[in-house]
Amino acid sequence: RTAKAATMEDKGNHILVIRTITDKKARYLTAKKLTQLFRQKSFSEWKAKLDAGGRTVVMRSETESELEPYRRSIEMLGAETEIVDQKTIGGSKVF
Helix, strand or coil, X not given: CCCCCCCCCCCCCEEEEEXXXXXXXXXXXXXXXXXXXXXXXXXXXXXXXXXXXCCEEEEEECCHHHHHHHHHHHHCCCCCEEEEECEEEXXXXXX
């Protein structure tokens, strides 16, 4: 994996998102994995985001294929993910 692929702040139209995880253990394991994959955020930051519920943005990329290895790695822990396309509506970015 390249340094570019491992940054969450990449600009890109494709966004890897984790859906709400209801299982406490799955949230813990997912936060741990995200900390390993994206070291610029601490475990407690990831855990707080996942505990808050809703959809959690993991990373952005110009190509969907760049997100797939991360998606598979996260889904192996029991988390549901999706890749959504960034859209602009009325000048605001939404997904």
